[in-house]
Each structure stands twice: as structure tokens, then as C-alpha cells.
Amino acid sequence: MLITETSPSSPMGDEKESKMSQIQFSPPFEKQESTAWQKRQQAVCVRHAFKHYGSKKRPNHVLSNLNMTVSKGTIYGLLGASGCGKTTLLSCIVGRRSLNSGEIWVLGGKPGTKGSGVPGKRVGYMPQEIALYGEFTIKETMMYFGWIFGMETREIAERLRFLLDFLDLPSENRMVKNLSGGQQRRVSFAVALMHDPELLILDEPTVGVDPLLRQSIWMHLVRITSSGDKTVIITTHYIEEARQAHCIGLMRSGKLLAEESPQALLTMYSCISLEDVFLKLSRKQAGQGNNVVELNVSGGSLGLNKMSKREEAPYAAEDEHVVGLNFQAINQSKEVLIVENGVGSNGDLPGKMTEAVTNECKDCGDCFNLTSRGKIKALIQKNFLRMWRNIGVMLFIFVLPVMQVILFCLAIGRDPTALKLAIVNEDARLIDGECRFNSSCSMKNLSCRYLSFLTEHTHQIQYANLSAAQRAVREGDAWGVLYFNENYTDSLVARLALADTADEETVHLSDIQVWLDMSNQQIGLMLNRDIQYAYRDFAQDLLEVCKYNPKLGDIPIEFLDPIYGNKDPSFTDFVAPGVILTIVFFLAVALTSSALIVERMEGLLDRSWVAGVSPGEILFSHVVTQFVVMCGQTALVLIFMILVFGVENNGNIVYVIMLTIMQGLCGMCFGFVISAACELERNAIQLALGSFYPTLLLSGVIWPIEGMPLVLRYVSLCLPLTLATNSLRSILTRGWPFTDPDVYMGFVATLVWIAVFLTLTLTILKVKKN
Numbered sequence: 035m036l037i038t039e040t041s042p043s044s045p046m047g048d049e050k051e052s053k054m055s056q057i058q059f060s061p062p063f064e065k066q067e068s069t070a071w072q073k074r075q076q077a078v079c080v081r082h083a084f085k086h087y088g089s090k091k092r093p094n095h096v097l098s099n100l101n102m103t104v105s106k107g108t109i110y111g112l113l114g115a116s117g118c119g120k121t122t123l124l125s126c127i128v129g130r131r132s133l134n135s136g137e138i139w140v141l142g143g144k145p146g147t148k149g150s151g152v153p154g155k156r157v158g159y160m161p162q163e164i165a166l167y168g169e170f171t172i173k174e175t176m177m178y179f180g181w182i183f184g185m186e187t188r189e190i191a192e193r194l195r196f197l198l199d200f201l202d203l204p205s206e207n208r209m210v211k212n213l214s215g216g217q218q219r220r221v222s223f224a225v226a227l228m229h230d231p232e233l234l235i236l237d238e239p240t241v242g243v244d245p246l247l248r249q250s251i252w253m254h255l256v257r258i259t260s261s262g263d264k265t266v267i268i269t270t271h272y273i274e275e276a277r278q279a280h281c282i283g284l285m286r287s288g289k290l291l292a293e294e295s296p297q298a299l300l301t302m303y304s305c306i307s308l309e310d311v312f313l314k315l316s317r318k319q320a321g322q323g324n325n326v327v328e329l330n331v332s333g334g335s336l337g338l339n340k341m342s343k344r345e346e347a348p349y350a351a352e353d354e355h356v357v358g359l360n361f362q363a364i365n366q367s368k369e370v371l372i373v374e375n376g377v378g379s380n381g382d383l384p385g386k387m388t389e390a391v392t393n394e395c396k397d398c399g400d401c402f403n404l405t406s407r408g409k410i411k412a413l414i415q416k417n418f419l420r421m422w423r424n425i426g427v428m429l430f431i432f433v434l435p436v437m438q439v440i441l442f443c444l445a446i447g448r449d450p451t452a453l454k455l456a457i458v459n460e461d462a463r464l465i466d467g468e469c470r471f472n473s474s475c476s477m478k479n480l481s482c483r484y485l486s487f488l489t490e491h492t493h494q495i496q497y498a499n500l501s502a503a504q505r506a507v508r509e510g511d512a513w514g515v516l517y518f519n520e521n522y523t524d525s526l527v528a529r530l531a532l533a534d535t536a537d538e539e540t541v542h543l544s545d546i547q548v549w550l551d552m553s554n555q556q557i558g559l560m561l562n563r564d565i566q567y568a569y570r571d572f573a574q575d576l577l578e579v580c581k582y583n584p585k586l587g588d589i590p591i592e593f594l595d596p597i598y599g600n601k602d603p604s605f606t607d608f609v610a611p612g613v614i615l616t617i618v619f620f621l622a623v624a625l626t627s628s629a630l631i632v633e634r635m636e637g638l639l640d641r642s643w644v645a646g647v648s649p650g651e652i653l654f655s656h657v658v659t660q661f662v663v664m665c666g667q668t669a670l671v672l673i674f675m676i677l678v679f680g681v682e683n684n685g686n687i688v689y690v691i692m693l694t695i696m697q698g699l700c701g702m703c704f705g706f707v708i709s710a711a712c713e714l715e716r717n718a719i720q721l722a723l724g725s726f727y728p729t730l731l732l733s734g735v736i737w738p739i740e741g742m743p744l745v746l747r748y749v750s751l752c753l754p755l756t757l758a759t760n761s762l763r764s765i766l767t768r769g770w771p772f773t774d775p776d777v778y779m780g781f782v783a784t785l786v787w788i789a790v791f792l793t794l795t796l797t798i799l800k801v802k803k804n
């Protein structure tokens with residue numbers, strides 16, 4: 035049978051239509067496996083494809099022995115109910131996912147192999163989701179993808195003008211996030227068309243697009259395929275619009291029910307609409323015992339369809355259940371048909387072999403290039419632009435570290451002041467509420483004289499009796515009680531005068547009795563120290579005014595100038611190195627851990643991957659961006675710590691800067707691991723937060739690791755912050771040089787961790803990609 039009439043609705047040219055019809059309705063070819071050469075000649079050739087999600091034990095089969103052939107220079111409409119596996123199939127075709135078994139040939143090569151150009155610029159992909167950077171303008175979006183595809187800026191600008199006009203897009207300076215849903219879809223479509231690819235893969239491009247524009251999109255697709263060197267695969271839920279495709283693949287339950295031209299399908303099944311054909315075929319498939327659930331075809335679109343468990347079909351010699359003269363005849367590309375007579379029966383290829391084989395390596399100029407300047411420029415600019423346009427991120431990057439440093443320096447390490455002390459002084463009478471004494475060599479009211487040295491951190495409150503004072507401490511109104519008995523001054527004078535002949539009672543009565551609230555270690559120890567220092571100062575002062583050697587009032591141990599640090603060390607100086615590194619490390623973790631996930635969830639990462647960007651390039655662009663951010667953060671943190679708040683630095687500032695930046699990079703790499711490992715942003719946040727406290731507690735930031743149990747100390751030494759903190763502390767407080775093991779080990783450990791995290795990230799990304 036030879037059908038020569040053309041459909042009135044078909045936008046195809048007469049010549050092409052008649053060629054298709056002739057091919058379609060020639061007597062059937064004998065079914066046989068297509069040869070490797072034949073597979074290469076198709077734009078896309080899928081054979082015996084099996085794909086499942088989930089574990090091997092409980093797999094969710096999505097593709098079951100699917101065969102598909104898309105000839106070059108045609109529009110292939112892939113139709114099927116929601117959830118039947120169209121997107122999965124497309125993502126395997128563009129090299130985003132791998133099949134569990136079976137093979138795919140795209141433009142003569144296998145997707146994902148070197149030189150195939152897929153993923154890469156030979157393919158234009160419009161995913162189902164918008165997958166655009168909301169904070170970019172339309173022009174910036176086009177520039178980004180254009181550069182990734184290796185286009186010149188001038189070329190992109192020209193193409194942009196055409197696409198703006200063709201797709202009826204608003205001003206190129208409009209932000210993508212401010213566009214309507216339909217406009218965003220059109221921008222997404224424009225991105226796929228940007229570089230005029232050989233193979234255009236469009237996943238529901240006409241959703242949310244008005245009928246007029248939908249028609250003009252289809253016209254455009256017909257136009258670009260008419261020359262024979264461009265191919266389009268399109269999925270749509272509007273079945274009837276697929277009449278305009280050259281070939282339709284009706285997909286159901288993970289396999290193709292039919293692969294034919296629309297006209298042929300309508301004629302074969304005597305239907306007036308493709309919906310009816312689909313229904314008939316679905317019923318037929320159901321009748322054949324495939325586990326088919328209700329199919330809803332209404333209003334020209336395919337409704338939701340719940341898929342049931344399927345069995346993987348055994349390999350068949352290309353699918354006998356598929357309607358159409360597929361694989362050997364109708365879908366052979368023009369080239370195949372032309373050279374068909376020259377192909378040996380065994381499939382070996384004489385004449386056109388060279389062209390076909392070289393097809394795979396069309397891109398071989400790029401095979402040995404690790405990356406291109408355009409891609410790196412696009413990726414880095416994208417990272418900066420996203421940061422710059424996002425006020426929250428900018429505040430996070432530059433204001434948060436400064437705030438953290440200021441808060442740390444103001445809130446941590448300073449001595450507590452105005453601590454209430456309850457004084458019960460039965461030794462001296464208060465005059466006008468004051469405890470008066472004579473500051474010359476007088477031996478009267480020595481209790482008042484002593485108390486005059488205990489004022490630095492305390493606020494003294496006089497109590498009439500001991501029980502009232504102790505009650506005040508119990509009730510939290512004071513931190514301690516100091517009790518002077520009524521004979522304190524006399525007993526003290528006697529003790530000093532009698533020395534070793536003083537009796538027990540005299541010695542006892544000359545003691546100041548102290549009860550402290552030691553529930554707060556910092557405050558308790560500080561009051562303890564102040565009370566003792568006050569006595570030393572009081573005794574030395576008294577001895578001095580009475581012309582004795584004041585040293586006799588001190589304990590006979592002389593603390594000379596410390597070798598490192600000063601006599602009154604600050605807790606801030608101890609904690610500051612760890613805090614500097616923790617701030618920079620965890621800000622980097624927070625910034626990077628969600629960045630990749632957000633891109634992945636919005637489909638942006640997929641889109642970039644399909645455009646030919648490799649995980650390595652994405653990581654590299656983030657490393658460069660983060661490095662710049664890190665330099666800024668390090669400068670701010672160190673300026674505030676050292677210059678504004680006077681944290682001690684006795685070492686070489688260059689090493690301090692280097693180590694801080696390296697720790698930031700290390701945090702960034704840890705962030706990469708998190709974002710590669712976690713599917714959801716929520717999980718990434720949990721992991722980043724969850725790792726914060728253990729790292730902080732175990733890295734010797736707030737307490738010396740010498741205080742830990744031995745096993746924990748070894749664990750601590752293995753963490754990324756421990757040796758680095760120790761190194762920075764040695765530089766800042768001791769001024770040690772780089773050659774000191776304590777110092778260089780911090781650098782070495784940081785480098786090792788960076789390498790470990792990067793390797794982990796790349797491994798996870800590769801595993802996930804497969």
C-alpha cells in the first residue's frame with residue numbers, strides 16, 4: 035500500500051511528507067537486529083533499555099526492554115501518560131543517567147563517552163522544570179549558557195535578538211524571577227535553542243504556552259528539521275499537537291507501544307485522533323497481559339497514570355509488539371536509506387563508513403581539553419552574580435563574620451565585674467556606712483584596710499550578721515561571704531608580732547573566713563584568686579608604709595616574666611585562634627553545602643551537565659569564587675581580631691593569613707561533600723549543624739585537648755580544625771616560625787583534609803551521576 039496524500043494539518047513540506055509516507059508504507063522489512071553502523075546513523079537509537087530506580091531488591095522499573103529509533107532530520111514526538119518514564123528516557127539519552135542494561139547511541143556515539151559530544155554542545159536540552167537562575171536577567175541567562183556552549187559574545191547577542199523576537203519574550207534586562215511562568219518556560223526553551231544544536235530534546239516545552247505561540251514553536255521545529263541535519267525529540271501532554279511530528283513514539287509502562295508517523299497510526303487504527311490510537315494501543319497492551327492500570331486520556335492531554343510493577347521482558351530481537359515498521363525501515367535516517375544498497379547483509383559498511391565513524395569524534399578537538407575559558411568564565415561569573423544579587427548571602431558572607439568576631443571579643447574572656455560579696459565585719463564600726471581606716475603605718479581597722487584592696491571585680495555589701503550573709507549567698511544575692519571577727523585587727527597584729535610563738539587561737543582569730551558560691555567555676559576561682567591577691571597587696575602595702583621589706587608579705591615563690599604570653603593571660607588569647615578558624619571554616623561549610631543542592635534541586639545542575647559542564651569544572655568554579663570570598667572574610671576577621679580588639683599576634687602575619695584562608699577552603703570542601711551526599715537542603719543543614727558542635731568541642735578550641743581522655747585525644751587530632759588551631763595558636767601567642775613542627779603540621783593537616791574532601795566529593799558526584 036502506498037499512501038501519497040498529505041495531511042492538511044501537517045506543516046511538513048510535500049516532498050518530505052511523501053518521502054516519509056513512502057518509507058513508512060513500503061512492504062515490511064524482515065525484522066533483524068540493526069548493526070552497530072546502522073545504530074550510529076540514527077540521531078538516537080535505543081536498544082533493549084532497562085532502567086529501574088531504587089534498590090535491586092525493590093526496584094521501581096521505569097524502562098523495560100525499550101527500543102526507540104529517531105531518524106536524523108525528524109521531529110520525534112514522545113507521548114505517554116505521566117510517570118511512564120519519558121523524562122527518565124530523555125535523561126538517559128542526554129547522558130544524565132545510565133541504563134541498567136541496554137544501549138543508547140546518540141548522534142553516532144554513546145552518551146557520556148569521550149568525543150561523543152553528548153552531554154555537550156551537540157545537544158540542546160529543555161528540562162521539564164524551569165531550571166533557570168532567577169537572579170539573572172534574560173540576557174545574562176543567555177550569556178551564561180552561550181559561553182558554556184563555547185559561543186562568542188557577539189554570536190550570543192545576535193542569537194538573543196532572534197530568540198527574543200521569535201519567542202515573544204519581554205526586555206532582555208528583565209530578571210527571570212520576575213517573569214511569568216509561561217515567560218520563564220519560553221526563556222528555558224530559548225536556552226535550549228541558543229546554540230542551534232544538532233539534537234534538540236524538549237521535555238514538555240509547550241506547557242503554559244498560548245496556542246498561537248505553541249503553533250509558532252512547532253513551525254520553528256519543522257523549519258529547523260527540514261534541512262535534515264537537525265533532530266528534535268519532544269514530549270508533550272497535548273497529544274494532538276504531536277500530529278505535526280514526523281514520527282510518534284507512544285510510550286506506556288516503560289516501553290513503546292508504537293513508533294510510527296502520525297498519519298500512518300491514524301490510518302492503521304482507523305482513528306480520527308491520536309488519542310483514540312493511544313487508547314486502542316493501551317487496551318491492546320492491557321489485553322496482552324502487561325500490568326496496565328487505568329489510563330485517562332481526556333481533553334487532548336494524557337492524565338495521571340499509576341504504573342504497576344512490571345517484569346523485565348527478556349531480550350527480543352527488536353521489539354515485536356511495537357507497532358510500525360521501525361528500526362529497519364521507517365526510522366533509518368536519510369543517509370542510511372541512501373547507502374542502503376551498499377550495506378552488506380552482515381551489516382558491514384563499505385562506502386559511508388568513514389563518515390559515520392568520524393561522526394563520533396566530531397568533537398575530538400575537545401577530547402583532550404580539560405575545560406574551556408568560556409565555561410570557566412560563565413561558571414565563575416554565575417557564582418559571583420548569584421551572590422551579589424542576593425542580599426542575604428552578601429550579609430552572610432561579610433557581615434556575619436564581623437559580627438561574630440565583635441561578639442566573641444566583647445562577650446568572651448573578659449573578667450566578670452561588680453560581683454556581689456557579702457561582708458560581715460565585726461572588727462570595725464561603719465561610720466556613715468563607710469569602713470574607714472588610716473592609710474599610714476596604723477594598726478587600726480585592718481579589716482577595712484584589707485577590704486580596700488578587694489574592689490577590682492567586686493561590689494561589697496555589708497551584712498549585720500553571718501547567718502543573714504550566708505542566706506544571701508544561698509538565695510543567689512551574693513557570690514560569697516567574708517567574715518571578720520571582732521578581734522581580727524588585734525589578732526592579726528599579734529600574729530605578725532609573735533610570729534612562730536603565736537598561739538592557735540590568735541592565728542585562728544586573725545584569719546578572714548570565706549564562704550564562696552563555687553557553682554560557677556569561672557567566678558568562684560576568680561573571687562578566690564582576688565581574695566588572696568588582695569591579702570598579698572594589703573600586707574605588702576602595710577609592710578612598706580611601716581618601713582619593712584614588702585616582699586616579706588608575699589609567698590616565697592617568685593614568678594618572673596613568662597617566656598611566652600604575659601603574667602596576666604587572657605582567655606581570649608587562648609580561644610581566639612580556634613574561633614578565627616571556626617568562623618571561617620563553618621561559614622564556608624554553610625555557604626557551599628546548600629549552594630550545589632539548591633542548583634541540583636532546581637534542575638540547574640542537570641542543565642549545566644547536559645550542556646557539557648563537568649563536575650570538576652563546577653567544583654573548580656566554586657573553589658575560585660570561594661577563594662575570593664575567603665580572602666575578604668579572612669581580612670575582615672583578622673582586622674577586627676588583631677587590630678580592633680588587640681588579640682595578641684607575635685608571629686608572622688603572612689602565615690596567619692595563609693592558614694586562615696586554607697581553613698576556609700577546607701570548610702568549603704567539607705561543604706562540597708555535604709552537598710554532594712545530601713539530596714535535600716534540609717539534610718545538608720542538619721549535617722552542617724550537626725558537625726559544628728562535635729568539631730568545636732573536640733578541636734581544642736575552647737579547652738586544651740590535654741584534658742581529654744586519651745582515645746578522644748587521638749580522635750581530636752584527626753579532625754580538620756585541631757592541628758590548625760594549635761598551629762595558629764603557636765604563631766599568634768608564641769610567634770613560632772613555619773619551620774616549627776607545631777606550625778607546619780597545621781598546614782599539612784589542612785592540605786590533607788582538602789584533598790580528602792575533594793576526592794570524596796568527586797567520588798560521590800561520579801557515583802550519583804551513574
Ligand SMILES: Nc1ncnc2c1ncn2[C@@H]1O[C@H](COP(=O)(O)OP(=O)(O)OP(=O)(O)O)[C@@H](O)[C@H]1O
Pocket residue numbers: 087088094096114115116117118119120121122123162341
Ligand atoms: N530520581 C528518581 N528516583 C526514584 N524514582 C524516580 C526518579 N525519577 C523518576 N522516578 C520515577 O520513575 C517513574 C517515571 O518518571 P518520569 O519522570 O520518567 O516520568 P514521565 O513520563 O516523564 O512523567 P511526566 O510526564 O509526569 O513528567 C515515576 O514513577 C517516577 O516516580
